[in-house]
Each structure stands twice: as C-alpha cells, then as structure tokens.
Amino acid sequence: MTIVETRAKRGDAADGALGGRLSRIDGPAKITGLADYALEHHPQGMVHAVLVESAIASGRVVSIDANAAERAPGVLLVMTPDNALPIKSATDWLNTPPSDAPYEPLARSITFAGQHIAAVIAETFEQATAAAALVKVYYEEAPAIAGLDDPKAGDGMPLDRMTIEWGDAHGALANAPIRIKHEYRTPREYNVPIEPHGLIAEWKGDRLTVWEPSQWIDGMARTYAEWFDIPFENVELRSPYIGGGFGSKALALEHGAIAINAARMLGRPVKLAVTRAQTFTAYGGRPATRQTIELGATRDGKLVSIVQTGANETSMKAVQVEPLGSVTSIMYATPNFSSRQNVVPVNTVKPGALRAPGENPSAFGIECAIDELAYEVGIDPVQIRLLNYAEEDPHARKPWSTRRLREAYAAGAEAFGWSARQPKPRSMREGNQLIGYGVAAGTYPVRRTPGEALVRILGDGSVEVASSGIDMGQGTYTILAQTAAEAIGVPVEKVRVKLGDSSLPRAPVAGGSQFANLITGAVHKAALAARDELIGLAINDPNSPFRDLQANTLIVENGVISSPRDTGAGVGIAEIMQRTGRERIEALRDTLPENLRNEKDHFRNFTTITTMLSPTDGDYSLHSWCVHFVEVRVDADFGTVRVARMVSALDSGRLYNPKLAESQWKGGIIMGIGQALLEEGIVDARNGRVMNNNLGDYLVPTNADIPDLKVISVGIPDTHASVLGGKAVGELGIVGVAPAIANAVYHATGVRVRDLPITMDKLT
C-alpha cells in the first residue's frame, strides 16, 4: 500500500487549499526514483514471460513447433492454445453478459499481424526472449485487408445508432448559395505511454495479486476474477503509479490473461512486460478515420446545413466506434443537420481509446471545414465562428450549463495578437519562412459516474484519504489532499492519500475526463462527514472543552477547533481525539443516488460504465470548451512545418489545482501537435504489419518540436457539471489542435492539407 507524504510548495500556505497551485505531492517519489511502478516488484520466485506473435495478418495457425524453445536454457513453459488451462469469458465494461465459450487470449485463428499465439516463460527475461525466437509457427495464410485505404476494405457497415439528424439537411444544402464539400482523414494513431504495458501476477491458492498499471482497478479486477473464476474479493490489483495511459490502460487485455494463466500453471509469480514493438499490436490506438463534410451557407457565412458522412476502421472481430459526429453536432448553430457513420472491418487489433476518442477527429473535420468556409466567403476565421455560435446545444436542444467559448475567443485572440493577421494566404513572410496564423475550437463532454471515498481523521490529527482510483499524472493524489484539507480544516501537509489498490474503496474508470470531478466530490462528502463527527465529538464528549456548545458555532481551521465566541487559542484536533479517547474517525461515503444504493448496483457502478450519465442527462448540456491560436512557420523551399507559438484559452470550469490542470492541458496540446505534424501508423499493404512499430519511426513530439505554450483559463465554477464546479480537463486540450495547425498551414502556404499528419511531401 502506497502512502504518499505531502510536500507543499515552499512557504505558500494558500497553495494547499482547493484551487491552489500546490506542487504534486507524489512528485518527490517520482523525481527520486522511489515511486514503485507495477513492473518494479520482485515477488519470490518470479519468472518471465515473453509473447510470440503472429507474423501473418489473416489465416490460421496450423501448428506450433516448440521443441527447440522448450529445450532452451531456463525455459519452464511454452504456452500455446493446446496446453493452456481454460479461461472463462467475462462480462464486458458495458455489462454485456459473458458467452459460454471459453476466452482464448492465445489465438489459433488470426485476424491481425501481431496477434498473440504463444508465450514462453523462463527463469530470466533474457532466456525467455531468446527462446521465444526459437518457436516455429506454421500458418495457413489468407488474404488480408491492410487498412482503411485497402480497396478490399469497402465502405463498411452503417451504424444507425450513430446517426444524428434534424431539419432537412440535404434539401437545405442543395438550395444553399454557398456549398463546400471536402474529405478529411486521420491515420491510425497510438497512445505511446512511455511505460509499456505489462504485469506481474502471483497466485496464493485461489487468491490472485496483480501489479499492473491500470486506469480502472475495479473494472480490471472484475475481469480477472471472472476469467479465472474466483470471487472479486480474491483479486488484489495494485497500481499506485501509472506511467501514462491516455486511454490504453483501462481494460484487461489478452496479455494479462496470458501472464495470470502462466502463473497459475507454473505455481510461480510471472512477469510479462509487453515490448515496445508489441505495444503497437497488443492493444489498439485511435482507428484511422475519414469523413466528408458538406457545408451549406449564406453568402455572408451563416450556416444553413451540415451534412457529414464518416467511417472509422475497426477490427475483424469487434466494433470500435470513433464517433465522428460528436463535435460536428454541437459546435455550431445550424437549422439542418445530418451525420452518419460506418465502421470498416480491417485486419487490425481492435482499436481503443486514445485521448478524446471521437471529439478529436470530429473537431479536425468541422474545424477545418468552417475555416474553409471562412476563406470562401471572405470572413475572418474567428468571426465566422462567432457568427455561427451555438447559443444552446443544437442537438440536445438544451441550454449549456456554462460555455465560455466567446470569452475564450476574446482572451485567446488578444493574447495571441490575432489582429496582426493578414487575411490572404501566403501573405505573411519572414525571410524564407512562410508565416501562418490559424485558429480552431475544441470541446469535450462532462461525463458523470458516482464515486466513493474513505476519509479518516487519526489520533495524531492527521488525515487519510483512500480510494482504489488512480493517478497517472492527472494529479489525483494532490487534488484529493487539497479537497480533504479544505473540507476538514487541516493543513494539506497533514493529509496522506492512498490510491491504486483494489483493497481500498471502489472507484470508476479514470477515463473520459470524469475522474477528478467525481472523486473530489466523493472525498468532499466523506471529509465533511468526518468533520461533522469530529465536531460532534467536541461538543458531546464530557472531556471536551467544547462540551454543550452548538455544532454550528465551532470552526475547524488549520487543524485547530475553536469557537469564535471564545477568545482562546482553540484546541488541536489531536488533543480533542486524545481527550475523548478516540483513535480515529472514519467516514466512508459514496455519491450514488438512492436507487443504486444496493450491493448489486454498487458493484455495477464501479465495474462497468452503465451508470455513467451522458452530458445531456438532466436539464443542461455539459461540456468543456477551448480555442487554440497557432503560428506556424513553413520553410518555403522544403515545406517543413514548425509550430512557432501557441495560445490556448480553455474553459474547464473550476480548476482544483491550476498548476496541474495547466500541465494536462499543455500535454494534450503537445499530443495534438504530434497528431498534426508527426504521428501516423504505417501499415505494410503486403502483409498488414505496422511498419513503424517503434519510437524511432512512429514519431511523437520531442522537446525541440514544442515551442512555449500559453494557456489561459476562462472557466468559472459550474455546479451543474460537478459538486465542486469542475468540468473536463484531461482530454480537452488535444481537441482542436490539429485543425488549428492545418488552418495555420493553409494560411502560411495556400495549401490545404486534409489528411493528417501534415508532412512536407504534402506541401511541395
């Protein structure tokens, strides 16, 4: 169990309150190398598993010759579908009941290159790696569909549930005086957390301990329990630190089942570290997308219709949707609208969630298209966005809870110096550099799931907060210490936060940018309950100096209980606890509605996403908003694009810790710069393999790619969105960055690039 000691920023007490700029309290462990990430444990007798993957993208495994591998030094087991112990199917995260068929994480039937087909377990990592290379696999190969652009892929299957329509979109478009129509494309993109996936699994009887980076302890623990047919309580999943996830570490994956099964078969703890190359196929990133957007407008730039048709690739076995209509349907006011989407099965691993799934490519389409319309009708790109400003949610027909997008345009334009922009493309230049200014907006919904938290006041006056929720860098440890400190009335240094262990109170997924809001809400509630009990103790206990006073006359501040009527110095919490003989005050609280407050729904709430409220459940439409202003410099001869500077104005409601929220925003913006200029999974059309499955060829931004970034918070507390007034933070920043850069590149060069990434070959 990890206890993170609080370390406040030097000498500024106000930073400890909620909303203060406290440095992250898990920071000291991370900067000294003492933070224990999952794969850094060494249970007695641990051995190492290495995966063997399919070299073909489609077909079947005819046979596996493991003789040489089995005879190699140190090898304990070559696990294949033929000798693996059976595993049961599990309920999925949507609460879909499992099938009766067994779950087979090692495949016989191959639907993508890189699929796990065997695993070698040996005494050492080196022995397992060497032996894995000796496993001979005989295949029967079938034709494969390499990706969305493969002619064999076709148009895919329509997904009627993704259709969004109002008015007469096609009729209005046909009659519009201005019509533009273009296709926008985003490639396969990968999460690339610097900590690769992996786990250590250890069995003791029918109890399973798993050390594994996880964005969702309880969801993954449930899957493991069901796969291996043991009670949920028998799984202990530990994940105190997570080396990045960005959506990819929320669900149990095949390699997890393989490692746990190997540990069961061998009776020894097994460590399985997914190699960097395998991270491109052991799970999926953002699927490739394409979308055609048609805008109909008046001559002065007022939208009369939007018609969108989109598609994303998915795997052969499952439907993964990247909702391309999510931003298109809410960003601008239009009387007529149509959005439809297909999914196209190809021979790939099932795509997954990567920062703002849906909103990200959706914004790329509409925010480029509206820019194209601005040039078409000769209006400033900021002005055309204000001209078509949606005063309410045009899809849900509900008022926004808060939408500080006008303020964002104003603040961003002012700080950026947008007024210096020359309207014509290719009209700004410095030496050999073509200069372009671009703008685009973004949004991310506020998702809401009830939470749970435990808060303890201990005899020494310190406070403990506990949750199975996690901190992968968003700042959970820190903002929970701030929340509890403020609610109870103790200095933040007095608060210890325990996270990332399934033995702690339940938590839903840290995904969809929902976690900070729901967990601060739960901690706030539990902390207030603990404070109430403390005050009750102070006024009821015969040994208390405050006995017989009224509860509402006492205040707790800086760890001291006092009565404003009393001019005395007050009494410390520890002293009250001591005088009243209490070792601890403990409050476990959840924020479930009454109708879900039963054992079954409680479990469902924390192990599936079926209780998550949509942003338009209730009277308001809840979203975060942002605007990015970009200056690019493009080499006139070579077409190399550099982002020279960026100003972003963002509305995430109230920020619980602006220092950490700004870091998350900037992180999203930087990932967006990578998406715009660098990132692209390249698939070999001949064999369906991801060719650039390494960090030297799948390019993510380096320090030298990133200029100084300015972020401006324009949010105000939004208590419709969450108890404490925050909205979505983590996924907001990336949304709108790629179109802002594409728009700036057009302004610089006069070349409109509609398929990401914007590489030099597309500009020259």
Next chain:
Amino acid sequence: MFFGLLLVERPAALGTYCHQNGVKTPMTNQISLNLDINGKSRQVTVEARVTLLDALREHLELTGTKKGCDHGQCGACTVHVDGERVLSCLTLAAQVEGSTINTIEGLSAPGDALHPVQAAFLEHDAFQCGYCTPGQIMSAVACIREGHAGSDDEIREYMSGNLCRCGAYPHIVDAVREAAKELS
C-alpha cells in the same frame, strides 16, 4: 559460418546449473561483475547478455531507471557512466565494470535536500506520470554540466533524446533553465 553457429540448437544439458531455493536453475554464460554504482561497490552475477538497464532493475533493485523502449529511442533509461549520459538499455552491464555509474537514486541521498534539478522539476511541474522523469533528470544534470543549457532552444535540442508523452516539455525547459542558473 558465424550465422550457422548461432542457429545450432543448444540442448539444455550443455548449460550449467545451480540450485537456488531448491529450484534447478539453468544458467548460460554467467559472469560476476563488480560495479561502482552511486558510490557503492555492488556485486552482481548475470548472464553476459544482460544490459545495464536490466542489471539495475532486475538484479540490483535500482528500479528508478526506467525501461520505455529497450531500443535506445526514448531516453527513459538514461544514467551517467563516468559522468556522461548513456542509454543503459544499449549498454551491457559487462561493459561498465571499472566505470563510475550514477543513477537517479544516487542524485540525492534519501532524507537529504533534493538536487537542484530535482527541486526545479518539482517546482515547475516538469512531469506528470513520472515514468520518463528519472531519465529526463539524469539528462538534464548532464545537459547543464555539458554547458548545453545556454538558451531555451539549446535546452530543447539537448533534451530531445528524452521523450515525454505526457507533454511536460515546456516545463522541463523551465526547470532546466532555473537549475542551470542555480548551478552556475
């Protein structure tokens, strides 16, 4: 001929064995090394093919040095060998016998004040998930010592061997700039 040798099957019986916890453990080409790590002499017996990174993480309980790619592409495994930053995933443990090795754990002793680079990383929030951070810090210490922290652009260039997917780059530049000032 050379490749032919590599492909020869090696029956397990030709290996050497030791008995550990009652388990028969096959060993291949084990070597004993005496490594100077963070000012301490450390003995380790590993296979000759074990990298410095895996020796630190799997055999010496120094897990502050991180494995991000195992191919010298991400920088998470950066340590100092004889004062210079090296990628420990591309260095065999056997190569560094006789050298001075410094890892993140040796930068400031537990309980002592943080190294100025560590303190600046904390103050400027120059990390989020923390996984690339030890490598970033070891690179930053060397970057400053090399005299490559003269301007923001120079810092960016000389810190570009360390990838950060959380996107802490602007804050890393802030931290290195401030630490360089303090160390000058």
